[in-house]
Amino acid sequence: MTKEQLTDLTAKYLDGTATAAERKILEQWYYSFEGEELVVELPEGEEEDELERRMKAGIDEQNAKESRRKRLLMHIKPYRMAAAVVLVLTAALLSVFFSGRQVYNAQQQPRFVVLNDGSRVWLNSATKLVYTDFPFMGERRLSLTGEAYFDVASDPEKPFIIQSGSMVTQVLGTAFNIKAYPDEPFSVTVTKGKIKLEDKKTKIITFLTPNKQVKYANKQAPVMVAVKADMAYSWTKGQLEFYDQSFEEIARTINRKYNVNIVFANKSLEQCMITATFEKESPVTRVIDLLCKINNATYTFSADSSTITLEGKGCQ
Structure with a gap:
């Protein structure tokens, strides 16, 4: 390192404008000095002993910071390891959770x-x-x-x-x-x-x-x-079987199966109790027609066939 370079680095170091790389170069140079004459062109107003004292203090401070940083990292590492273990365990538990939990929709x-x-x-x-x-x-x-x-x-x-x-x-x-x-x-x-x-x-x-x-x-x-x-699960075979169920309850079953809304113009029809069996995949018109016949009711479809309106005196 030339005298000019050393003087320039020293000035930057003392006024705090030296980069990390420049500080490292100067610190390495300082600790490699083994009693040889320290020749530095001092900034105006600086004494050589004062310069050395300031440089040493600055370098020692930087070393202390580095030492504290290393100790902090040593403390952090166990936490990082613990966090890693927690993440692994969490991943394992989530894997068990999703493999042991099934959701089905019909x-x-x-x-x-x-x-x-x-x-x-x-x-x-x-x-x-x-x-x-x-x-x-x-x-x-x-x-x-x-x-x-x-x-x-x-x-x-x-x-x-x-x-x-x-x-x-x-x-x-x-x-x-x-x-x-x-x-x-x-x-x-x-x-x-x-x-x-x-x-x-x-x-x-x-x-x-x-x-x-x-x-x-x-x-x-x-x-x-x-x-x-076996009447209770006849629906699993595509059949419709009703045992002593109200017309209102049956209407909800028809709504789910055929996606058609049923409206009771006469509310008394809702409470009519019905026992009936229909062939597999019977069309909705046949189902409604038979239910109305046995309950003294009539029915009409809306223009788009999405709604069926039931009328009549019903079972009373």
């Missing part, structure tokens, strides 16, 4: 699905099912909105629990139909095995065996009746 048409545990489920139209089965859980938990027929794979170590609003259905291995559409009567029908049904609001617990149906309607006490169970 829109206009029924849908058949097989769950991770081997259980088979038929979803009716306008139905949503969320299935959760984590390795560390002692149960298989589901949430159902709509209607579904379940053929549950047996696993005594993991009960099969279905939540539908306030109603909780628990089984180990059996087959049954649940109807749990919003604003409609809730019902469960068992075809084989045995289930436990609990209403979380009223704390009422009911046990059902094959060909038994329990129904909650209009906030009344549950009613259990003997039924021909």
